Amino acid sequence: MRSLRVSHIVLSTLEVADLLMEQFKDVEDKELKDKLFCRLAKKYSACNSRKKGGDIGWIDAGTNAPELEEAVQKAALREVDGPVKTRYGYHIFMITEEAEMLDTGIDGITVGTLR
Numbered sequence: 001m002r003s004l005r006v007s008h009i010v011l012s013t014l015e016v017a018d019l020l021m022e023q024f025k026d027v028e029d030k031e032l033k034d035k036l037f038c039r040l041a042k043k044y045s046a047c048n049s050r051k052k053g054g055d056i057g058w059i060d061a062g063t064n065a066p067e068l069e070e071a072v073q074k075a076a077l078r079e080v081d082g083p084v085k086t087r088y089g090y091h092i093f094m095i096t097e098e099a100e101m102l103d104t105g106i107d108g109i110t111v112g113t114l115r
Contacts, residue, residue, distance in 0.1 A: 001061060005097035006072055007054035008082075009040055010047040010089045017083035017090035020044065024080040037080060037094055046089055055096070068093065 011017045020040055027033045041054030049056045056064070059072055065086035075081045075095055082092040 002073055003099040004059050004072055004095050005099075006056055006059050006093055007037060007041065007096050008047065008049065008056055008068070008091045008093040009037070009045040009054050010091055011044065011083070012046060012089050014083060014085070014090055016044070017092055020092055021080070021083065030078050033078070033080065033094075034096070054094075058099070065091075 009020060011020065023036060023040065024033060027036060038053030041050050044050075045054055047054070047056075059069060061069065065088060067084050067086045068091050071081065071084045071091075072093060072095065075093070077095050077098050080092060080094050083090040084093070085091075
């Protein structure tokens with residue numbers, strides 16, 4: 001499972017979600033895309049995360065709607081994706097950061113430290 005930081009916009013209808021997705025259609029610049037996402041989240045999202053531009057932080061397994069978690073794991077970094085329907089509404093989301101996952105073993109010793 002990837003360790004991902006995610007921002008999202010929660011909307012009540014598919015039609016509104018599709019309209020917002022259209023806003024990103026021709027935006028290639030990543031900085032501009034980030035700013036647009038933040039602005040739209042603050043204006044339209046039904047989630048309290050709108051105060052932080054849609055940032056819901058790092059996704060841990062079982063802490064969000066399963067449909068959203070599954071879609072996030074398949075998505076590309078810094079690309080706006082969705083909409084994904086959950087019991088909360090329609091989510092448009094973007095992975096804003098991905099942490100490197102390291103296997104430290106049960107006791108915290110990595111394979112590399114034994115060589």
